[in-house]
Amino acid sequence: MAGNSPKILVIAGPTASGKTGLGIQLAERVSGEIVSADSIQIYRYMDIGSAKPTAEERERVAHHMIDVRDPDEEFSVGDYVREAREAIDKILEMGRVPLVVGGTGLYIRSLLGGIADLPPAQPALRRRMLREEAACKGTLFDRLMQIDPTTARRTSSANIPRIIRALEVFEVTGKTMSQVQEEHSFLDRPYQHIFICLSLNRKLLYERIDKRVDSMIEGGLMEEVVSLQERGYSPNLNSMQSLGYRHVNMVLSGQIEKQQAIRLMKRDTRHYAKRQLTWFRSEPEVLCFDHEEIAGIGLMVDNFLERR
Numbered sequence: 218m219a220g221n222s223p224k225i226l227v228i229a230g231p232t233a234s235g236k237t238g239l240g241i242q243l244a245e246r247v248s249g250e251i252v253s254a255d256s257i258q259i260y261r262y263m264d265i266g267s268a269k270p271t272a273e274e275r276e277r278v279a280h281h282m283i284d285v286r287d288p289d290e291e292f293s294v295g296d297y298v299r300e301a302r303e304a305i306d307k308i309l310e311m312g313r314v315p316l317v318v319g320g321t322g323l324y325i326r327s328l329l330g331g332i333a334d335l336p337p338a339q340p341a342l343r344r345r346m347l348r349e350e351a352a353c354k355g356t357l358f359d360r361l362m363q364i365d366p367t368t369a370r371r372t373s374s375a376n377i378p379r380i381i382r383a384l385e386v387f388e389v390t391g392k393t394m395s396q397v398q399e400e401h402s403f404l405d406r407p408y409q410h411i412f413i414c415l416s417l418n419r420k421l422l423y424e425r426i427d428k429r430v431d432s433m434i435e436g437g438l439m440e441e442v443v444s445l446q447e448r449g450y451s452p453n454l455n456s457m458q459s460l461g462y463r464h465v466n467m468v469l470s471g472q473i474e475k476q477q478a479i480r481l482m483k484r485d486t487r488h489y490a491k492r493q494l495t496w497f498r499s500e501p502e503v504l505c506f507d508h509e510e511i512a513g514i515g516l517m518v519d520n521f522l523e524r525r
Contacts, residue, residue, distance in 0.1 A: 222406070222407060222408055222409045223305075223309050223315075223407075223408055223409070224314070224409045224410065224521065224522060225305060225314070225315040225317060225408045225409075226243060226249070226314065226315070226316045226410065226411055226413070226518060226521075227254075227316075227317045227318075227325060227329070227410055227411065227412040227413060228240045228243065228316060228317070228318045228413050228415070229254070229318075229319065229320060229322070229325055229412065229413065229414045229497050229503070230320060230414050230416065230417075230493070230494075230497065231320060231415075231417075231422060231489075231490035231493040231497075232268070232426065232429075232460075232486060232489060232490050232493065233268075233422065233425040233428075233429045233486075233490070234320075234415040234416075234417055234422060234425070234490075235415055235417075236318050236319065236320065236415060237268070237270055237274065237318065239318075239413075239415065239511060239514070240278075240316050240318035241270070241277060241278050242511065242515075243316060243514070243515065243518060244278040244314070244316050245277065245278060246515055246518070246519075247314045247316075247518060247519075247522060248312075248313050248314060249278070249308075249313055249314035249315065249316045250278060250279040250280070250281065250308045250313050250314075250315060250316070251270075251278055251279070251281065251316050251317075252280075252281045252282050252301050252304050252305060252308070252315055252317045252318070253280060253281065253282040253283050253319050254282070254297075254301070254317050254318065254319025254320070254321050254324040254325050254328070255267065255282075255283075255319040255320060255321055255324075256292075256297075256321040256324065256459075257456065257459050257460075258282070258283050258284075258319075259282060259283065259284070259285050259286050259292055259297075260284070260286055260287065260288045260456050261286070261287055261288070262287075262288060262441075262445055262448065262450075263288060263441070263445070263456065263462070264441065265433050265438045265441045266433060266438050266441065266442075266459070266462050266465075267459075268429065268433075269283060270283070281301075281304035281308070282297070282301055282304060285300065288445060288450045288454055288456040288457065289450055289451075289454055289456070294323055294324065294327050294332060295327075295332055297324050297327070297328070298324075298327050298328050298331075298332060301317070301324070301328050302328065302407070305317075305408075314522065320493050322493065322496040322497060322500075325412075326500065329406070329408065329410060329412070330406060334397075335386055335397060336385070336386060336389040336390060338385070339385055339388075339389060342385055342388060342389075343381055343385065346381050346384060346385075347377075350377060355374065357377065357380045357381065357384060358372075358374040358380055360384060361380050361383055361384055364387055364393060365383060365387065365393035365394055365395055365396075367393070367395035368383045368393065368394045368395045369383075370495075371492060371495070371496060373485075373488070373489065373492070375463070375485075377458070378455050382394070410502075411504065411517065411521050412500060412502045412503045412504060413503075413504055413506060413514060414494075414497040414498065414500075414503045414505045414506070415505075415506060415507075416494065416497075416498070416505040416506065416507065417507065418507075422490060423487050423490075426483060426486050426487055426490060427483050429486075430461075430479060430482050430483045431479075433461060434479060438461055438465055439465055439468070439475075442457075442462055442465040442466060442469065443469065445457065445462075446469070452466035452469075452470065460482065460485060460486055460489060461482055461486075464478040464479075464481055464482040464485070465478065504517075
């Protein structure tokens, strides 16, 4: 890592761990602006289910990489890296400090270390795999588990686009996704950075997740999904298959009752948070802190930014 590279801060962690609040506190402390690293907050109209910062929070601190696509638009990791780096450059040009805040581990890893050289999308191959999944649900995840268990363990069985991409890479290159990423090693290092992960004890984290789900339902998540459908956004879109939106769509289509959807949403969010923690704790440069250690985090950040 070059000593004269620009400095950025990274605040990561599982859903409901307090990343947004910490990011805003640190941004106000260091005259910074936030670059979101969340794969759902990029979409317009998807506010409640993605736990976007409130209007008041965005008034306190400028946020970037939020509301940059419509829910039916494609958005790749490469798109994220390119646009997030452009946002970081603009923040640096203004003499302010960029803070990357979010829970999408692949976005953060790729932003900090570059993107592995992967083959382009294969539409015909993807259509074939989608037909196979429609004929027998779970078949693609089972195949990925056999071919590339490392990637499978990091991927939800419901994340069909990511499963298809991993299988596509294998069929085109003969290499697993985990092998390609290991060979790449994410060594493109444009920034000096501190990588902080908020790591709560499991009981507290799960309590916070349950409360957040209840708050989302009470705050109008059902109505938000209805509004998305009225705008013409299909429940089958990748964006609409994300946590919360998928569950509400199942209620609206009559597949399950509302209370069952809430239970499933809490369960699936807890599983997702566990995968997030596993991912971030495996990152070689991550520094894990409890949510009560904010004072120590602030002092560490001050020292990092003052250091030449």
